[in-house]
Amino acid sequence: MRQARPAARRRLVLGALSTASIAALGGLGLVPGAMAADKKIVLGFSQIGAESEWRTANSASIKSAAKEAGIELKFADAQQKQENQIKALRAFIAQKVDVIALSPVVETGWGTVLREAKAAGIPVILTDRTVQETDQSLWVTFMGSDFVEEGRRAARWLVDNVKSRPAGKEIRIVELQGTVGAAPALDRKKGFEEGIKADARLKIVRSQTGDFNRAKGKEVMEAFLKAEGRHIDVLYAHNDDMAIGAIQAIEEAGLKPAKDILVISIDGVKGAFQAMVAGKLNVTVECSPLLGPQLMQTVKDLKAGKTVPRRIVTEEGVFPAEVAARELPKRKY
Numbered sequence: 001m002r003q004a005r006p007a008a009r010r011r012l013v014l015g016a017l018s019t020a021s022i023a024a025l026g027g028l029g030l031v032p033g034a035m036a037a038d039k040k041i042v043l044g045f046s047q048i049g050a051e052s053e054w055r056t057a058n059s060a061s062i063k064s065a066a067k068e069a070g071i072e073l074k075f076a077d078a079q080q081k082q083e084n085q086i087k088a089l090r091a092f093i094a095q096k097v098d099v100i101a102l103s104p105v106v107e108t109g110w111g112t113v114l115r116e117a118k119a120a121g122i123p124v125i126l127t128d129r130t131v132q133e134t135d136q137s138l139w140v141t142f143m144g145s146d147f148v149e150e151g152r153r154a155a156r157w158l159v160d161n162v163k164s165r166p167a168g169k170e171i172r173i174v175e176l177q178g179t180v181g182a183a184p185a186l187d188r189k190k191g192f193e194e195g196i197k198a199d200a201r202l203k204i205v206r207s208q209t210g211d212f213n214r215a216k217g218k219e220v221m222e223a224f225l226k227a228e229g230r231h232i233d234v235l236y237a238h239n240d241d242m243a244i245g246a247i248q249a250i251e252e253a254g255l256k257p258a259k260d261i262l263v264i265s266i267d268g269v270k271g272a273f274q275a276m277v278a279g280k281l282n283v284t285v286e287c288s289p290l291l292g293p294q295l296m297q298t299v300k301d302l303k304a305g306k307t308v309p310r311r312i313v314t315e316e317g318v319f320p321a322e323v324a325a326r327e328l329p330k331r332k333y
């Protein structure tokens, strides 16, 4: 057998040495640029869209937390369409990302694509909203708010604040629902309906979707006002943006929001605090969009092989108009 010539052998040894030393330097964190970047955790995140102040703050929180954590973020905006989210998930699987995070626009229809992620060995984190699937092994954790509880909190405020109204006289509520089939729309409706049972005078007389955005909130409120005339006592909106749109409709109809019609909403974005300071909104139930840091920590824990809790619930409060001026400067979204 022919032996490798000395020069060639030397090249091989040098090659091996340099690879080893680069690995050692990398371990010490001393290799800058491309080599170190190869080791970055890659997170594919499928976001719903940009329908509300909440969503804008949520996207910003996730982007800045990824940067801070040194995680490479592939961010896909689905513009409110489930089909776009499914496409994004398939692209993440093809790119072999380390972890997938999904904020599902609606609850149903995720089984097939989640099974594809599982088959590829990519863990999925549900963030903000959950899915309805019997096979719970399709995701590792769900982090976000308790939307049913938010609905109950909204109802509790109402029950407490109509106590002095005449007995036996119906209190007529109109409801602006979130996106049809979305977890926060279904759950906020459920929790609110459960809560208002405490007072037999409270009746939901109209309920329709405003798709979690201002323009639709205004449009649907105009239709409610047209149909009901002055016989609306309360507006319950599943988010602040729809409430803010509806407030405009109420004013244009010559009525005073927060006085002629009590206005209750959910999220606690700055726009809601400003509306409360202006005396146009009665209360907002907090739902925090600042999920970024928690998401990045969970991604890191998963990559480190740690077990993460199945459910991570966001902690939040209720802010009535009386505290709005004091709280507004402290609001982070």
Ligand code: GYE
Binding pocket: 051, 052, 053, 054, 055, 128, 129, 184, 212, 238, 239, 240, 241, 266, 267, 287
């Ligand atoms: O309340 C609403 C947004 O899923 C909790 O989506 C989120 C909701 C939020 O559009 O403003």
